[in-house]
Amino acid sequence: MLKAVFYARFHPERGPSVVHQYPNGSIIPAxxxxxxxxxxxxxxxxxxxxxxxxxxxxxxxxxxxxxGHRILGFPVSLEDPKYERNRFTFNVCFVLNETExxxxxxxxxxxxxAFFQALEEEDGLLQTEEDLPGLRWAGEDGYPAQSTGVxxxxxxxxxxxxxxxxxxxxxxxSYHVLNLRLVHPQPPPPKVQAWDVPLLIRDLPSPEHWTWxxxxxxxxxxxDGVNPIQRIAELADVELKLVKRAVRExxxxxxxxxxxxxxxxxxxxxxxxxxxxxADVEMQEECARYVALPPTKDPTPHEPQPPIxxxxxxxxxxxxxPSTPLHSFVQTHYTTLLTHCIDIRRLITFGTTKGFLRRxxxxxxxxxxxxxxxxxxxxxxxxxxxxxxxxxxxxxxxxSNEDAVREFERAWKRAAMSSGWATPPAEPPALLSPGxxxxxxxxxxxxxxxxxxxxxxxxxxxxxxxxxxRMSERELLARFDGGRLxxxxxxxx
Amino acid sequence: MERSKRxxxxxxxxxxxxxxxxSSMRSIIFSNYVAKDVRRLGATVDVEHSNIRxxxxxxxxxxxxxxxxxxxxxxxxxxxxxxFTSVAVLIFVFDISSREAASDTLSFASTIxxxxxxxxxxxxxxxxxxxxxxxxxxxxxxxxxKALELRATCADEGFASQQVDFWATSIWDQSLxxxxxxxxxxxxxxxxAIEEMLGRLAGLLEAREVVLxxxxxxxxxxxxTRGAEEGNPYGDRFERMSxxxxxxxxxxxxxxxxxxxxxxxxxxxIKTGExxxxxxxxxxxxxxxxxxxSDEASFNAARxxxxxxxxxxxxxxxxxxxxxxxxxxxxxxxxxxxxxVRAMDDxxxxxxxxxxxx
Numbered sequence: 001m002l003k004a005v006f007y008a009r010f011h012p013e014r015g016p017s018v019v020h021q022y023p024n025g026s027i028i029p030a031x032x033x034x035x036x037x038x039x040x041x042x043x044x045x046x047x048x049x050x051x052x053x054x055x056x057x058x059x060x061x062x063x064x065x066x067x068g069h070r071i072l073g074f075p076v077s078l079e080d081p082k083y084e085r086n087r088f089t090f091n092v093c094f095v096l097n098e099t100e101x102x103x104x105x106x107x108x109x110x111x112x113x114a115f116f117q118a119l120e121e122e123d124g125l126l127q128t129e130e131d132l133p134g135l136r137w138a139g140e141d142g143y144p145a146q147s148t149g150v151x152x153x154x155x156x157x158x159x160x161x162x163x164x165x166x167x168x169x170x171x172x173x174s175y176h177v178l179n180l181r182l183v184h185p186q187p188p189p190p191k192v193q194a195w196d197v198p199l200l201i202r203d204l205p206s207p208e209h210w211t212w213x214x215x216x217x218x219x220x221x222x223x224d225g226v227n228p229i230q231r232i233a234e235l236a237d238v239e240l241k242l243v244k245r246a247v248r249e250x251x252x253x254x255x256x257x258x259x260x261x262x263x264x265x266x267x268x269x270x271x272x273x274x275x276x277x278x279a280d281v282e283m284q285e286e287c288a289r290y291v292a293l294p295p296t297k298d299p300t301p302h303e304p305q306p307p308i309x310x311x312x313x314x315x316x317x318x319x320x321x322p323s324t325p326l327h328s329f330v331q332t333h334y335t336t337l338l339t340h341c342i343d344i345r346r347l348i349t350f351g352t353t354k355g356f357l358r359r360x361x362x363x364x365x366x367x368x369x370x371x372x373x374x375x376x377x378x379x380x381x382x383x384x385x386x387x388x389x390x391x392x393x394x395x396x397x398x399x400s401n402e403d404a405v406r407e408f409e410r411a412w413k414r415a416a417m418s419s420g421w422a423t424p425p426a427e428p429p430a431l432l433s434p435g436x437x438x439x440x441x442x443x444x445x446x447x448x449x450x451x452x453x454x455x456x457x458x459x460x461x462x463x464x465x466x467x468x469x470r471m472s473e474r475e476l477l478a479r480f481d482g483g484r485l486x487x488x489x490x491x492x493x
Numbered sequence: 494m495e496r497s498k499r500x501x502x503x504x505x506x507x508x509x510x511x512x513x514x515x516s517s518m519r520s521i522i523f524s525n526y527v528a529k530d531v532r533r534l535g536a537t538v539d540v541e542h543s544n545i546r547x548x549x550x551x552x553x554x555x556x557x558x559x560x561x562x563x564x565x566x567x568x569x570x571x572x573x574x575x576x577f578t579s580v581a582v583l584i585f586v587f588d589i590s591s592r593e594a595a596s597d598t599l600s601f602a603s604t605i606x607x608x609x610x611x612x613x614x615x616x617x618x619x620x621x622x623x624x625x626x627x628x629x630x631x632x633x634x635x636x637x638x639k640a641l642e643l644r645a646t647c648a649d650e651g652f653a654s655q656q657v658d659f660w661a662t663s664i665w666d667q668s669l670x671x672x673x674x675x676x677x678x679x680x681x682x683x684x685x686a687i688e689e690m691l692g693r694l695a696g697l698l699e700a701r702e703v704v705l706x707x708x709x710x711x712x713x714x715x716x717x718t719r720g721a722e723e724g725n726p727y728g729d730r731f732e733r734m735s736x737x738x739x740x741x742x743x744x745x746x747x748x749x750x751x752x753x754x755x756x757x758x759x760x761x762x763i764k765t766g767e768x769x770x771x772x773x774x775x776x777x778x779x780x781x782x783x784x785x786x787s788d789e790a791s792f793n794a795a796r797x798x799x800x801x802x803x804x805x806x807x808x809x810x811x812x813x814x815x816x817x818x819x820x821x822x823x824x825x826x827x828x829x830x831x832x833x834v835r836a837m838d839d840x841x842x843x844x845x846x847x848x849x850x851x
Contacts, residue, residue, distance in 0.1 A: 009563070010538070010561075011513055012511060012512065012536060013561060013562065014561060014562050014563060015511075015559065015561025015562055015563030016538075016563055017563065045563075045567065045571070047504070048563065049539060052538070052539045053538070054540065055535065079535070081533075083535040085512070085534075086533060086534070086535045087535040087536065089538075230609070244727070280626050342830055401773075
């Protein structure tokens with residue numbers, strides 16, 4: 001928040017002095033307790049040497065902290081014989097709280113000062129302003145003389161607009177326009193995975209006001225917080241890459257959240273933020289409203305369902321533990337959930353969006369060295385750890401579906417762009433062709449195993465595997481138990 | 494460390510109203526500006542410090558203080574002790590063309606009040622500047638009036654009349670050099686020792702006049718006038734010399750394409766039917782101008798003698814001395830000078846061929 005803005009200059013007789021300030025009294029004490037004035041934020045005599053410094057240090061950003069306030073400035077010294085004493089030195093400073101992040105303001109200060117410099121260099125407005133008969137200086141009786149000069153109005157608009165809208169557009173005349181906007185640096189958008197579930201948290205602007213691109217138009221009906229991205233891509237018949245990009249945009253602009261894939265083999269556990277939920281009554285009420293199922297159609301009209309008590313919710317949440325998959329949790333608390341008409345999916349979703357529930361993912365790691373030793377192309381000696389051993393199969397023949405598709409596309413592009421028009425590859429190399437003849441059963445099993453092996457390096461969660469291979473968790477575990485992949489360690493993280 | 498002890502540090506404050514001409518004077522005397530260049534100077538922001546080495550053993554800490562109201566307020570309030578402690582000389586510049594004479598005087602009074610508080614023994618030089626803007630016939634009256642008024646102010650603030658000197662100056666003539674010569678003369682630590690030696694030298698050379706001046710600023714440090722020369726009507730000839738030498742420097746610089754600060758000459762001779770003059774290097778930082786009668790033999794003898802004398806005068810300039818001898822040597826110039834002059838007498842070739850009395 002901008003506390004004050006002031007314009008100061010080096011006057012040939014007075015020395016460094018504040019000509020204009022907004023709000024009145026923020027730097028130079030207002031004359032005799034005028035109306036609408038405040039106490040000075042800093043002492044001018046302390047900072048004047050840094051606001052109007054020696055010429056050698058001018059024309060670059062220069063700021064100082066004093067008394068808990070930060071004064072951001074950019075002193076400018078214009079050399080020209082037309083000025084008295086051959087120089088015109090001035091500064092426009094923004095006064096902020098010392099602890100506030102400076103980055104958005106630096107650009108604004110630079111632009112403002114450049115604007116003032118242009119005013120002076122092109123039209124000499126700053127110098128002529130002081131010659132205006134009705135002008136009052138800061139601290140004088142009758143400051144500010146609203147109808148005289150442009151600088152005071154400029155400063156006032158800057159403060160009010162930047163504090164209210166974080167942007168401003170001030171037009172002095174047809175060619176002097178000041179546009180400012182505070183840009184807060186954003187972190188880059190997160191990587192979106194095929195097994196993430198997007199949930200819209202704010203409505204998108206209606207299509208009349210904001211053009212939706214084709215991808216968004218197609219996927220919008222499926223953004224319900226239940227479908228993972230892969231499923232959305234299938235349902236909407238849009239390429240996975242495009243769906244991911246669209247969802248990333250939505251997440252970056254804070255219109256959607258990414259959730260985990262909900263299923264009853266998932267494991268959830270409370271985080272340390274749960275204490276916050278316990279303490280906050282409002283959140284508990286919000287939760288109660290969110291998770292309550294609409295009452296079943298009952299012919300006997302009775303009083304509306306009582307709201308779910310906080311103790312019930314807290315008991316339910318706390319009984320989630322890393323050892324409890326969701327299906328056993330539901331079985332244990334079946335009666336509770338039924339009597340209070342609690343939607344289990346919403347219960348979990350509320351927890352994960354608010355941040356006090358955490359999803360625990362399952363990973364699998366193949367430990368068997370024998371199987372892997374045969375696979376590795378380079379002569380890696382036996383002490384290669386499971387991890388390194390595990391990753392080489394991923395690079396060799398068996399690739400995951402997505403990798404294979406990407407490779408195929410790249411090869412196609414390369415072939416297409418090369419001027420000799422090399423024959424592009426006919427079909428993706430490692431994809432399972434549904435109509436593969438011959439030893440179908442065994443062959444397919446082999447291929448699936450190969451693909452699965454690629455995921456067994458401990459870095460791919462079960463959700464990813466399940467989506468990629470379109471197998472349920474039980475089937476996956478059955479394969480691991482089958483022994484063809486060697487010893488597989490399943491762990492939760 | 495010892496060097497700084499031997500080197501005399503003198504703090505000089507240069508104060509006055511904004512636009513009075515302080516920075517202009519400083520740049521003309523010490524930075525080789527020409528009078529018309531100073532129009533380009535900007536206002537001084539707060540204090541500009543310069544450390545000026547003078548004659549090798551004098552270090553001037555010159556504080557050129559900005560004259561704007563807010564700076565003066567600051568010097569008199571929160572920087573009061575920092576500015577006014579250990580001051581050797583205060584040079585206060587008055588702009589005679591100023592329209593606010595009364596407030597100028599008030600400002601002067603507050604300044605010397607602060608000075609008296611922290612450096613009551615300091616010397617005050619009041620320069621009444623921009624005299625070129627006053628009609629020549631009014632000048633003496635104007636200066637006298639101003640001086641009277643300001644003397645009263647100084648007395649009020651507790652300064653004895655011998656602590657205050659008044660000079661009328663202008664950058665367009667030699668009066669500037671006159672005033673500053675007085676300032677320097679007051680500050681040079683061993684002025685009397687130098688004068689004494691010069692006196693003896695002049696006697697030995699049988700010179701009419703001997704002038705010692707500092708090479709970079711062309712300010713006359715001291716001079717010795719003998720015999721009939723004392724009747725010379727041009728009382729201001731020394732500052733005129735300064736001014737002429739400075740101008741000569743600038744024109745040499747212009748014609749040889751070098752910087753004015755790098756210009757120097759080995760020797761300058763002027764011979765006329767009335768007199769003969771030569772200027773030559775005496776010490777590392779000073780030149781000597783010797784005016785002789787119009788006699789070739791004595792002129793040449795004088796030149797040789799000055800060459801021989803250089804060695805002895807080098808002591809005056811010395812900065813580096815070793816350890817324990819420091820103390821002894823500090824008293825040296827006066828004591829050993831006599832011996833050296835004696836040695837000189839033995840070695841010299843006198844014009845009349847007579848051995849000097851001993």
